[in-house]
Amino acid sequence: MAGAGFGEPAGRRPPGSPRTVTAVGQAGPVPRTSSPTDAIRPPAGSALLERLRGHGTARPAVDPGLAGGLRDWLEDGLASVAGGAPVDTGPVRVTKEALTGVLMCEAHLVARRTSPRAVTVELARGSLVDALFRQWVTTGRLDDAWSDAVGAVRVDGDGDVVDFLDALAPDASAELAQEVAEHGAGIVERWPVPSPTWLARTQERLVVPLVGGRVVMSGVVDLAFGGPAGERASVCVVEIKSGRRRIEHRGDLHFYALLETLRSGAPPFRIATYYTRTGELDVEAVTDDVLVGALQRVLAGTVRLCRLAAGTEPSRTPNGLCAWCSALPECEPGQARAGTDVPRHAGGAEDEDEFSLLVET
Amino acid sequence: MTGPMTGMSLSLPRARALTDALLAPATDEIAAEEITHLRSQLAGDLAALVEELPVGERLRLDTFRFDLAREHPERCSGADGPFVPSPRVCRRTIGLSAMARCVRRWSPTPAVAVAEVLAAGMEDATDDGDQSSSRPPWWAGWYRGLSAGGRAMVEAEAVTWATQLWTALEWDRFAPPPIIGGGDDWWDCPGTRVLTLRGRAEVKVRSDGPPALLVVGSGLPPSDWRSALGFPALVTALARGGKSTPSRVVGMWPASGQVRILPVDSEALRDTATTVVCAVATWVDARLEAQGSRVA
Numbered sequence: 169m170a171g172a173g174f175g176e177p178a179g180r181r182p183p184g185s186p187r188t189v190t191a192v193g194q195a196g197p198v199p200r201t202s203s204p205t206d207a208i209r210p211p212a213g214s215a216l217l218e219r220l221r222g223h224g225t226a227r228p229a230v231d232p233g234l235a236g237g238l239r240d241w242l243e244d245g246l247a248s249v250a251g252g253a254p255v256d257t258g259p260v261r262v263t264k265e266a267l268t269g270v271l272m273c274e275a276h277l278v279a280r281r282t283s284p285r286a287v288t289v290e291l292a293r294g295s296l297v298d299a300l301f302r303q304w305v306t307t308g309r310l311d312d313a314w315s316d317a318v319g320a321v322r323v324d325g326d327g328d329v330v331d332f333l334d335a336l337a338p339d340a341s342a343e344l345a346q347e348v349a350e351h352g353a354g355i356v357e358r359w360p361v362p363s364p365t366w367l368a369r370t371q372e373r374l375v376v377p378l379v380g381g382r383v384v385m386s387g388v389v390d391l392a393f394g395g396p397a398g399e400r401a402s403v404c405v406v407e408i409k410s411g412r413r414r415i416e417h418r419g420d421l422h423f424y425a426l427l428e429t430l431r432s433g434a435p436p437f438r439i440a441t442y443y444t445r446t447g448e449l450d451v452e453a454v455t456d457d458v459l460v461g462a463l464q465r466v467l468a469g470t471v472r473l474c475r476l477a478a479g480t481e482p483s484r485t486p487n488g489l490c491a492w493c494s495a496l497p498e499c500e501p502g503q504a505r506a507g508t509d510v511p512r513h514a515g516g517a518e519d520e521d522e523f524s525l526l527v528e529t
Numbered sequence: 530m531t532g533p534m535t536g537m538s539l540s541l542p543r544a545r546a547l548t549d550a551l552l553a554p555a556t557d558e559i560a561a562e563e564i565t566h567l568r569s570q571l572a573g574d575l576a577a578l579v580e581e582l583p584v585g586e587r588l589r590l591d592t593f594r595f596d597l598a599r600e601h602p603e604r605c606s607g608a609d610g611p612f613v614p615s616p617r618v619c620r621r622t623i624g625l626s627a628m629a630r631c632v633r634r635w636s637p638t639p640a641v642a643v644a645e646v647l648a649a650g651m652e653d654a655t656d657d658g659d660q661s662s663s664r665p666p667w668w669a670g671w672y673r674g675l676s677a678g679g680r681a682m683v684e685a686e687a688v689t690w691a692t693q694l695w696t697a698l699e700w701d702r703f704a705p706p707p708i709i710g711g712g713d714d715w716w717d718c719p720g721t722r723v724l725t726l727r728g729r730a731e732v733k734v735r736s737d738g739p740p741a742l743l744v745v746g747s748g749l750p751p752s753d754w755r756s757a758l759g760f761p762a763l764v765t766a767l768a769r770g771g772k773s774t775p776s777r778v779v780g781m782w783p784a785s786g787q788v789r790i791l792p793v794d795s796e797a798l799r800d801t802a803t804t805v806v807c808a809v810a811t812w813v814d815a816r817l818e819a820q821g822s823r824v825a
Binding site: 377398 | 544617752785
């Protein structure tokens with residue numbers, strides 16, 4: 169993007185930037201960054217670090233006008249719709265979950281927001297594994313995975329998850345403990361403890377205000393390392409997933425790349441998703457295409473979120489989550505998709521593949 | 530310097546720009562008479578206000594209470610509950626101790642320094658009755674009682690916080706080295722024994738002239754960021770006056786990458802003093818309301 173015109177008037181596509189970008193609401197194909205052998209044996213130790221560092225690849229130069237240009241583009245696209253949102257209810261908050269939800273089905277997002285929060289085994293597992301990973305990266309020690317993870321969540325975690333764990337039946341608790349122990353063992357086996365000189369930060373919060381604070385984009389990065397950028401990009405961002413590999417995870421990661429760019433003035437040089445269940449590692453270089461695609465997806469989603477905040481009737485888009493939607497009894501398109509008007513309950517089936525999309529971490 | 534900070538926030542590397550801001554020479558020095566006059570006026574206003582506090586109650590207006598009164602006054606009546614430690618509450622204290630080690634070159638990185646600070650705190654908290662050991666920091670007893678997983682979260686929070694501060698400045702450019710944390714400034718309001726103002730800054734940059742302060746915030750800068758940055762400068766001016774009054778306060782919000790700079794002049798101090806009076810009034814009302822609820 170260097171010299172590509174991000175200092176030009178706001179809201180325009182920079183000259184020379186590609187027309188083919190990630191489709192709105194879809195994250196596109198998962199990149200093949202690994203050989204067939206890698207797919208069988210997940211990267212570990214120095215091989216994992218080399219993938220993250222992009223061994224042999226030069227760090228890209230930072231275009232000093234890039235972040236400002238992206239911000240202008242977003243502000244330009246949101247200025248008219250953000251003004252319609254009520255001021256007294258606070259800013260329109262844009263998170264990865266809100267983006268995925270609003271682009272999938274506005275009515276489902278609204279229904280989720282008005283329903284009591286459902287903590288599932290998947291969500292609890294995600295919180296526990298996140299804590300284990302954080303502990304490993306910070307201290308280089310995991311003693312008893314279950315005890316460590318529960319201890320961490322009790323001190324620094326989500327109260328709903330703690331309540332969920334406390335209410336688990338002994339069998340279910342033992343099963344979850346076994347699962348968490350397997351994730352922990354995989355982390356210890358494959359993840360080298362980063363050198364202190366890598367300046368690793370865990371659970372780093374990113375907040376980007378737009379349109380005078382009427383829109384606030386935010387996220388929490390599981391792991392970031394590398395010092396702040398000067399002339400060259402220097403930060404790597406890693407997302408940890410305890411669930412199965414999904415194409416939609418790329419959208420989350422691209423969103424974080426955009427947030428980091430807007431926050432720090434320079435894009436990360438690498439973004440990655442690490443799957444603790446299998447050890448799979450998807451690594452991607454942050455190119456201009458990635459950022460432009462992320463921006464377009466964010467813009468499309470945020471416009472919808474602003475309209476919802478302003479009171480617009482949510483649109484209904486039948487999708488794989490209709491079966492679990494609390495608004496299903498009143499939603500004809502959803503009933504047609506789900507084949508019933510009785511919503512399923514989270515955690516009621518062994519393989520709720522679609523539902524896990526929104527509850528895994 | 531009080532204009533939009535976009536120019537600064539976009540220049541890379543940011544640590545250079547932020548360090549420049551802290552090292553820039555002072556533009557104005559506030560006359561001692563002005564501070565004396567402000568102190569006298571503020572003491573009169575505040576003493577009259579706190580006379581209404583319920584009998585036996587004291588008010589310590591620190592950064593937390595000052596922010597709460599401005600941003601969420603409705604929460605003040607229920608905000609005086611017991612102190613509950615957590616990784617987020619401890620991260621600043623532990624992070625500052627770690628940063629002090631890094632700046633003195635006792636530790637190579639924030640991660641190493643935080644581990645050393647925690648280990649020392651544990652040791653101090655364990656040495657019951659040993660007169661030769663130092664007094665443990667306030668968090669040490671709580672930390673010692675945590676599980677391994679809980680301790681790891683404390684360490685992780687502190688490492689992240691300290692690393693953000695460590696990478697925010699070009700530390701080698703400060704001569705002499707800045708004070709990291711250091712003692713807070715306290716000002717007991719004359720004419721009353723029930724009100725104390727307490728100001729704090731994460732970094733104090735010393736020079737031949739007035740010092741400059743760096744304040745680290747969380748999330749986004751508040752809309753009245755001038756008051757937030759003016760508060761530690763005002764308390765320093767009231768407590769010490771003269772050349773101790775900071776020339777400027779630089780605010781940094783790492784989560785959002787935002788930076789604000791407040792040049793400290795007479796106007797900035799007067800504006801902040803007005804906001805302090807409002808904040809104290811809010812807290813007095815909240816205490817009276819809480820007392821009314823208890824009686825009812």
